[in-house]
Amino acid sequence: MADYKAPLRDMRFVLDEVFEADKLWASLAGLEGAVDMETADAILGECGKIASQVLAPINREGDEVGSTWKDGVVTAAPGFKDAYQTYVEAGLNGLGGNPEFGGMGMPKTLVGQVEEMVQGSNMAFGLAPMLTAGACLSLNAHGSQELKEKYLPNMYTGVWSGAMDLTEPHAGTDLGIIRTKAEPSADGSYLVSGTKIFITWGEHDMAENIIHLVLAKLPNAPAGPKGISLFLVPKFLVNDDGSLGERNAMSCGSIEHKMGIKGSATCVMNFDGAKGWLVGEENQGLACMFTMMNYERLGVGIQGVGAAEASYQNAVEYALDRIQSRAPTGAVAKDKVADPIIVHPDVRRMLMTMRSFNEGGRAFSTYVAGWLDRAKFSDNAEEKKHADAMLALLTPIAKAFLTDTSLEVAIIGQQVFGGHGFIREWGQEQHVRDIRITQIYEGTNGIQALDLMGRKIVGNNGAFYKLFEQDVNDFIASQAANTAAAEFIEPLKAAMENLADLTQWVIDQAQGNPNEIGAASLEYLHVFGYAAYAYMWARMAVVSLPKANEDFYKAKLATARFYIKRVLPRYIGLSAVVKGGSESLYELDEALFVTA
Structure with missing residues (x-):
């Protein structure tokens, strides 16, 4: 299994050369000169070392041993507690x-690169700082x-960690039906009672205290989502002088046995x-x-991009080393009994597909992060409004x-290894299992x-879409005289014309049939995604x-050409699926779904 290497060169390329982060940061009044590329380089370099030297080496054992639960006490996977101290002592926990x-x-835009390295080297560990940041x-x-x-100072330093408690056994996407209650107390606090499930790092031994943000309903709250409030509920109560007091009336009933991210504790809380305090206004949780x-x-x-990068690094090392058969054009490694499998067209196809998605994903996540930075740090009301609209559109695609x-x-990446990809020894199957959860939590990809x-799209008659379309079209127009770039610009233009047509088609169809x-x-989201990556x-x-x-x-250019010629055309078939309509989804009577 290859050692994880932080993709620092590509991260610097995306930040400095593609998106000119220095200029973006300097233009945002809220950053007030807090960061430049020199500072960013130092942070990226330090995180790269921790990711490759501290987090990656404990990833496999974390998967094999996992976090453990006994009598309500959760012990982090081997090495995680020490790694957590290294991470927080480096100042990375409060970066944003x-x-x-x-x-x-x-x-x-900078924090996202750090997150990728942490998640790529050890996703189960990376969930702890991720939940604290949230x-x-x-x-x-x-x-x-x-x-x-x-609470914030100790959470930023990592002395205390954070957890988000939303889901209940009967309530996932539909949070309006949660049953957890919060009763007001005379001292202004609340007594929170109920059960939450799927609480990532809800209990562990890495930090001194865990600060839970819990969704609950007040007495006589309105029904549905409008009746939800948010409460801060610490594992240990905090005294007025900042010291820790008694244990709060909360406990971890068990931890889940999962397909992947086994090093993290997924808790039933x-x-x-339990004593808690209202965050924000009542019923605005x-x-x-x-x-x-x-x-x-x-x-x-x-997270997904980070783990996919690790899988790619493994696959490339294996493809360069594993020998099987001869190249179609004749022997390449004439001193060996066979050629390395990287000479074969199908292996090249697999590796180039991996590379094009990873590097495209890194660029797209940074592009979206740029809109987050504008929304947060700009002092220009119009720029903030524009950024918020772009984020509303792009966030579901990014996820x-x-x-x-x-x-x-x-x-x-698993397929590149053949049979070796199916067994634990080489590490590829863990990436498949770990990444699988990313399609499910924080709102399933279907949602x-x-x-x-x-x-x-339909809800505002394509108004948000038009902002993105204008951004892409402005770029296309800026390259009108760049004949060398035509091989990339013309396919992008075609993909965007198709996306505009498809967007309007769905808006029109939805007027007569909400289905x-x-x-x-x-399929529409994927068509959008392929066009966005082409951009x-x-x-x-x-x-x-x-x-x-x-x-x-x-x-970079070779990978760009591969994406444009071999990956981007997928949007054509997906567009046909969208225009296939909804009728075939409802032709089969519900009773006929049962086959036995």
């Missing part, structure tokens, strides 16, 4: 946090000054009159929680398309597609063309 409370205030985002945006001062959803859903997409294609990459199609929205949603590859190609004599840019 509010400087007022001890965070570093770094932009998501809890901090909601608390920072909606908590009282007192709560922020009391029981709250038995979903709004408070959704503050962090754009960040978390992009983070899940980045779903990145994770769908990352699972495909991991499966291809993401329905959100995109129903709310972000068309759900019927079209997943990314065209931008990367334009930067690379003048430097094509250097190996890095030569490889």
Whole structure:
């Protein structure tokens, strides 16, 4: 199994050359000169070392041993506690946090690269800082000054970690039917009672305290989603002087036995009159929680890209070393009994597909992160409004398309190994199992597609889509005189014309039949994703063309050509599926679904 190597060169290319992050950061008043590429390089380099030297070496044992539960006590997988200390002592835990409370205030365009390295080297571990960051985002945006001062500094340093408690045994996507209750107390706190499931790192021994943000309903709250409030419930109560007090009335009833990410503890959390404090206003819990959803859903997409990158690194090393048969054009390694499998067209197809998705995904996640930075740090009201609209459109694509294609990459990586990919020794099957969850949590990919199609396209008659279309068309127009780039620009133009046509087709069809929205949603999201990646590859190609004599840019252009010629055309068949309509989905009577 190959040692994980942080893809720092490509990250710097995307940040510095493709998106000119220095200029973006300098233009955003809220960053106030907090970061430049020199600072970014130092942070990326430090994280790269920790990812490759500390996190990756414990990934396999974390999968094989996992976190363990006994009598309510959860012990992290071997090596995780020490690795957590190394990680937080490097200052990475509060990288994107509010400087007022001890965070570093770094932009998501940079933080996203750090997240990819952490997730790619050890996804199960990476969920711990990811969940803490999400809890901090909601608390920072909606908590009282007192709560922020009391909890955020220790969460940013990693002395305390965070957890998000949403799902219940009967309530997943439909949070409006949760049963967890919060009873007000005379001192202004609340007593929270109920059971939450699938709580990632809800209990563990890596941090001194765990700060849970829990969705619950107040007495006489309105029915449905409008009656949900958000509460901060610490594992240990915190005294006025900041020291830890008694254990709160909450416990971990068990941890799940999972297909993947076994190193992380996925907990059943029981709250038995646990003391908590309201975050934000009463009955506004979903709004408070959704503050962090754009960040978390992009983070899940980045998880997929990170693990897919690790699978690609394994596959390339194996393909260069494994010898089988001779190349179609004759012997290449004449001193050996057979050639390395990388000479075979099918293996090349697999490796190039992996590479094109990974590098396209890295660019796209950074593109989306740029809109997050504009929405957060700009002092221009119009720019913030534009960025928020772009995020509404792009977030479901970032979550779903990145994770769908990352699972495909991991499966291809397993296939490169043949039979060796099916056994544990080589590590490829773990990537398949780990990435699988990214299509499920933080809103299943089917829900993401329905959100995109129903709310972000049909719901506003394509207004958000037109903003993205204009962004791409402006780029296309800027390259009108660049004849060398035509091989990338013309296919992008065709893909965008198809996407515009398909978008309007679904909007029109949905007026007469609401089923068309759900019927079209997943394939439409993928058509959008392939066009968006074509945009990314065209931008990367334009930067690379003048430097094509250097190996890095030569490889970038070769991968761009492969994507344009061998991957992008998938949108044609998917578009035909969308236009196949919804009728065939409903032709079969429900009773006939049962086959025995």
